[in-house]
Amino acid sequence: MTEPLLQVKNLTKRFGGVAAVSGVSLDVFPRETLAIIGPNGAGKTTFYNMLSGRMTPTEGSIVLEGTDITGLPPQRISRMGVSRSFQINNIFSEMTVRENVEVALSAYHGHSRRWANIATRNKPIQQEADSILERLSLSDLAHRRAGVISYGDKRLVEIAVVLATRPHLVLLDEPTAGMTPDETHRVTALVKSLASTGNYTFLITEHDMRVVFDVADRILVMHRGQSLVLGTPQEVRAHPEVRRAYLGDADEEMAP
Ligand SMILES: Nc1ncnc2c1ncn2[C@@H]1O[C@H](COP(=O)(O)OP(=O)(O)OP(=O)(O)O)[C@@H](O)[C@H]1O
Ligand SMILES: [Mg+2]
Incomplete structure (x- = not known):
């Protein structure tokens, strides 16, 4: 068994x-x-x-x-x-949707959590973030600030963040x-x-x-x-x- x-x-x-x-x-x-x-x-x-x-x-x-x-x-x-999502939303509202996923990916890959540097420096992380967003049909929102998207979309972003750590x-x-x-x-x-x-x-x-x-x-x-x-x-x-x-x-x- x-x-x-x-x-x-x-x-x-x-x-x-x-x-x-x-x-x-x-x-x-x-x-x-x-x-x-x-x-x-x-x-x-x-x-x-x-x-x-x-x-x-x-x-x-x-x-x-x-x-x-x-x-x-x-x-x-x-x-x-082990990765979890929260019943109450737990994403960074000042960052874009993609940056939220990039931060999680970056932490997973052991890089600095200083998110401002990520987007310009790390192509593989960008690509990985894009593919996760695509799986959740969130690509159109990638560059929107997470704080302004709909409640349901925020929750989807949180799931994207959860999955980013594989x-x-x-x-x-x-x-x-x-x-x-x-x-x-x-x-x-x-x-x-x-x-x-x-x-x-x-x-x-x-x-x-x-x-x-x-x-x-x-x-x-x-x-x-x-x-x-x-x-x-x-x-x-x-x-x-x-x-x-x-x-x-x-x-x-x-x-x-
Ligand atoms: N930090 C805490 N301090 C004191 N009591 C708590 C704490 N967290 C949860 N409880 C109590 O423990 C019990 C179980 O709560 P819990 O949040 O785990 O339930 P749940 O099944 O997730 O409920 P829901 O479906 O509403 O999310 C409840 O009576 C709650 O009030
Ligand atoms: Mg609960």
């Missing part, structure tokens, strides 16, 4: 007396797309914060490709090939929230196309069930910090407790 890329055991994060994530165990296998769903406050972002090193777990362990990364700082984890494991936190149907489609098409190259493993949190059932190989349902169900889309769709606890009367939304 394939070794898991990521092994999470009994992961717990408490804030004061409240357990935001409580005893979650999960194996993530190479090349799969695993969606994490659950109502607001279920603990999805907190789970990501521990995986990416932004928060130290109260208990439990995280092993990436055989290495214990529990509690390591974000930069270390990022250099090991991560093995990509954590996307509600990537399509606030997007138009067209922008959402660009994200799902990109995730599916990257997943099909066999070089990427995705964790994706989402409230939009159409996106979840479109991209996910497996689904983890979180509820009140705990892992409620982990299974294939069919298993999750059929699970009575999931319907009751999370999906409620959303049967229609769950239809294929």
Whole structure:
């Protein structure tokens, strides 16, 4: 059997007396797309914060490709090939769209973060940035200031930045929230196309069930910090407790 890329055991994060994530165990296998769903406050972002090193777990362990990364700082984890997007946008609004991607590429290639020098000096980085922007249909916006483009486009730029570091494991936190149907489609098409190259493993949190059932190989349902169900889309769709606890009367939304 394939070794898991990521092994999470009994992961717990408490804030004061409240357990935001409580005893979650999960194996993530190479090349799969695993969606994490659950109502607001279920603990999805907190789970990501521990995986990416932004928060130290109260208990439990995280092993990436055989290495214990529990509690390591974000930069270390990022250099090991884990990259994440944020639920709230996290790009540089004073830079152009292309410069945002160039900064990420430049950091990945170990160059200076002084972005002003990049565009004029580094042709390969420019070309790589252009090809990433093209994949996301963002080429037309390459020279616009990131602060002035639409909300959905900003979120697409953030995904471009996430992919620039060529991560093995990509954590996307509600990537399509606030997007138009067209922008959402660009994200799902990109995730599916990257997943099909066999070089990427995705964790994706989402409230939009159409996106979840479109991209996910497996689904983890979180509820009140705990892992409620982990299974294939069919298993999750059929699970009575999931319907009751999370999906409620959303049967229609769950239809294929
Ligand atoms: N830094 C923090 N300090 C205190 N409590 C926190 C902190 N971060 C999260 N929480 C709490 O932990 C719980 C889980 O929050 P989290 O943001 O992980 O949920 P989520 O599943 O990402 O929700 P959403 O779908 O709204 O993004 C919530 O009750 C939240 O209020
Ligand atoms: Mg969240």
